[in-house]
Every structure is written in structure tokens, then in C-alpha cells.
Amino acid sequence: MRRRSERYHHGSLRKALLEAAERILERDGIGGLTLRAAARQAGVSHAAPKNHFGDVAGLLSELAAAGFARFAAAMRTGIRDDDPPDRRMAAIGSGYVAFARAHPDLFLLMFRSERLDMNRPALRVATDEAARVLSEAVAARRGEAVDAVLTLPQAAEIAVAWSLVHGFAMLLLDGRLKPLLSRLPAGVDADALLAAAFRAIRRTA
Amino acid sequence: MRRRSERYHHGSLRKALLEAAERILERDGIGGLTLRAAARQAGVSHAAPKNHFGDVAGLLSELAAAGFARFAAAMRTGIRDDDPPDRRMAAIGSGYVAFARAHPDLFLLMFRSERLDMNRPALRVATDEAARVLSEAVAARRGEAVDAVLTLPQAAEIAVAWSLVHGFAMLLLDGRLKPLLSRLPAGVDADALLAAAFRAIRRTA
DNA sequence: CGTTAATATTGACATCGACAACATATGTCA
DNA sequence: TGACATATGTTGTCGATGTCAATATTAACG
Numbered sequence: 324m325r326r327r328s329e330r331y332h333h334g335s336l337r338k339a340l341l342e343a344a345e346r347i348l349e350r351d352g353i354g355g356l357t358l359r360a361a362a363r364q365a366g367v368s369h370a371a372p373k374n375h376f377g378d379v380a381g382l383l384s385e386l387a388a389a390g391f392a393r394f395a396a397a398m399r400t401g402i403r404d405d406d407p408p409d410r411r412m413a414a415i416g417s418g419y420v421a422f423a424r425a426h427p428d429l430f431l432l433m434f435r436s437e438r439l440d441m442n443r444p445a446l447r448v449a450t451d452e453a454a455r456v457l458s459e460a461v462a463a464r465r466g467e468a469v470d471a472v473l474t475l476p477q478a479a480e481i482a483v484a485w486s487l488v489h490g491f492a493m494l495l496l497d498g499r500l501k502p503l504l505s506r507l508p509a510g511v512d513a514d515a516l517l518a519a520a521f522r523a524i525r526r527t528a
Numbered sequence: 529m530r531r532r533s534e535r536y537h538h539g540s541l542r543k544a545l546l547e548a549a550e551r552i553l554e555r556d557g558i559g560g561l562t563l564r565a566a567a568r569q570a571g572v573s574h575a576a577p578k579n580h581f582g583d584v585a586g587l588l589s590e591l592a593a594a595g596f597a598r599f600a601a602a603m604r605t606g607i608r609d610d611d612p613p614d615r616r617m618a619a620i621g622s623g624y625v626a627f628a629r630a631h632p633d634l635f636l637l638m639f640r641s642e643r644l645d646m647n648r649p650a651l652r653v654a655t656d657e658a659a660r661v662l663s664e665a666v667a668a669r670r671g672e673a674v675d676a677v678l679t680l681p682q683a684a685e686i687a688v689a690w691s692l693v694h695g696f697a698m699l700l701l702d703g704r705l706k707p708l709l710s711r712l713p714a715g716v717d718a719d720a721l722l723a724a725a726f727r728a729i730r731r732t733a
Numbered sequence: 734c735g736t737t738a739a740t741a742t743t744g745a746c747a748t749c750g751a752c753a754a755c756a757t758a759t760g761t762c763a
Numbered sequence: 764t765g766a767c768a769t770a771t772g773t774t775g776t777c778g779a780t781g782t783c784a785a786t787a788t789t790a791a792c793g
Binding site: 331332357358360369370378379 | 790
Binding site for chain 1: 685690691696704705
């Protein structure tokens, strides 16, 4: 048995390519993540990824799908079953933004539809799972069961919660909140601003 | 005097390239907008844009700057001076999302920091101008003057309003709200959902 | 053991951003 | 007016990328 680097067949190239891709994402950002770069990082030829992912959208979509699975798990870990609904919502929202800040390039990739293939089953499943976290929390706060069909007020409450945390995360990652933060007293960072935003919403809800 | 297509010097190539770029953006989306494509569309050689914009980030940044100027103007046109503050806020928010829907690819470009050069003076000026629209409206609603330094509640209110409309617009453009909309009664579209979201916020504020 | 399918490599092509060298027009100043 | 410096465009090239076709190697399975 030859050393792995000399073997013609890798054995688990699919997983290796996904790990390579994520490493590149962390190191070089979204711009550095190319098919050929992933192949290099995994130590295979430039055309090897084609067998496992088809095209570049395939690789990115599978990576995004794995990201959404971890994303959903991260949002759930912050909540406890005996938390009051309001507190659960805030915990989920904080988890949403915390994940975006912890894995900024992965998060941006996950929401860059133009480079993804939303028809990939893995990606659909993963996005649905993540969306369910928020949807269930809103239903619980309203004291209603989760149903296939939504009322407009239900949907509006989901849209408000989701848009708020998503917008905050995107603006933060894009550096657009910097001018706002720089006009605040020293020591007030993005976390404090988000917490204050939650309070402002709560006060009026 | 030769016909324009035969002239060596274009005369107003900078403007022509920006117009070409915007047309490509509308027709082919962000992925089709390249330096060479803009040059082709303008009828000049592939290296001509270099003299006016330096690199690709330069062209995209100038295009984004022009977009932000129109964006700020669009948000302002919806408001009337005799409107109550709450109504002004809603009008600005609607204008925000309406612009994103009317010019989706331009909007996405405007917030894609990785492809922009935020150090370009024109872009800084334009983003500041757009941010001021929201900032002033929040100050007016709170009955406070616009000041260089912000209190945390002021900033939180700006962050809430901005994040809400920005998140809604981004999720909508990325197609992420489709599952939510499909679970709503027939006839409820994105506009209705946004209006309901504003009502939900207002009710608690 | 032999055949078929899966997996990986090599080589090629069109396109892109960037750069260098060169061509042409504009404008300025003596 | 005329020469010269500068701004504006063109051509050619380079390395990198995604994709495809052709080929080589291995695994799977009867």
C-alpha cells in the first residue's frame, strides 16, 4: 500500500475537498476559493473535483449546505427549553449574528445565491432546517402550533425577526456599521449595539 | 470629423463605460460585469478602461457610488415634509426595499464590499449621503437634533431600522423569502409582507 | 479472473484582470 | 504657429480560472 500522496485514487476526496475548501475560505476569503485552489489544497489534479461536484457551483453549494447545518445547530445550542419565549428569540438572534461573525466568509457564501445551485437537495434540506429554527421560535412565542400554512401576522413576525438579525449581520460583515459604531462612546462595540437593538425592539413589542 | 466609431479618442469614455457597465448589470447580472465586457459594450479596446478606473474595483466602485446617489434620492422622494415622523420612516423603508427590487444587481453590487474599494472618495461620499437619510429620519422621530456623537439608544434605533429593511431586501433578492411567501395565502406578495412587518414593528413601538 | 463503472490525470480552450510597449490625439507654452 | 509633454487608446502578452475531452488507473462485482 502506497503512501496516500502517491495513490491514484484518493479514497475520500469528496470530504477532503470540502475541508480544503473551508480552509481556503477562512484563509483567503471568498475570492480565493476556486475549484483549482481546492484541488491544490487537497493535493489532487485540477480536474479531480469534477467527479464529485460537477462544477464550481456544486462544490460551493455542498459547502454552503454543511454550513447551514452547523448554523442551525449553533442557533439551537444557545436556547434552553425552560427559557421564556422572548429569551429564546433573543438567544437565537444572538446565535445568528455570532455565527456570522465567527465564520464570516462561510456565512457570506451561504447567502450568495448567484454562486450556488439552490436545486441541490442537500442545500434545500439544510436551508429548510435553518429556517425552521426561527419559525418554530416565533410560533412558540405566539403560543401557536407550527402549521404548513401561515397567517400574515405570523409571517410578518418571522420576517421581522429574520430580517433584523440578517440585516445586522450583513451590514456588519460588509463593514457598513463602522461609521455608526465610530460615532458611539468608546467601548460600545457591535455586541453592545445588537443588545441595545434587541432592547429597543422588545420595548415596543 | 470622423464618425465616432472611428475616432481614436472617445471623448467621454468614462461616462460611456459607466453606462455600459450598468446596462450589463441589468442584462447579465453581477457575474457578467467584467472590465472587458464593459469595454466591448462601449466599443473600445479591452484595456481602455484602465486609464479611467485603474482596476476592476475602480469601475465597480464608481458604479456603486452613482448607485448610492440615486438610492439616497429615491428614499427621499417618497417623503413629504408635513408627514409625521412615523410615516416618514415607513416611506423611507419602503423606498429602500423598492430600490433594491427595482435595481437588484446594482443594489447587490453596492453592498459587496469585497469587490469595491471603499477608499474611493466618491464612494465614501455617496455612502455617507445615503446613511444620512435614515439617520436624520430617526433623529426627527425622536425629536432630537442630528449630532456628531450618538447615544446608544439613538444608534440602536438606527440599527434596528436599517437592519430590518436591509435584511428584508437581501433575503428577498437572494430568494430566501420564497419558502415563507409560498406558505402564505394566495395573493400575499413581498409588498404585503413588508407592510405587515412594518405594522408589527409599529404595534410594539 | 475479467469486465464494467468509478475515479483521477493530462492537455486543451476561451475568458478574465493586469501589465508593458506602443500609437494617437490633446493641450500648453514659447 | 509649432514643438513637446501629457492624456487617452490599442495591441500583445502573461498567469489564473472553469470547463471539457481524452486517457489512465483503480475499484466493484459478477
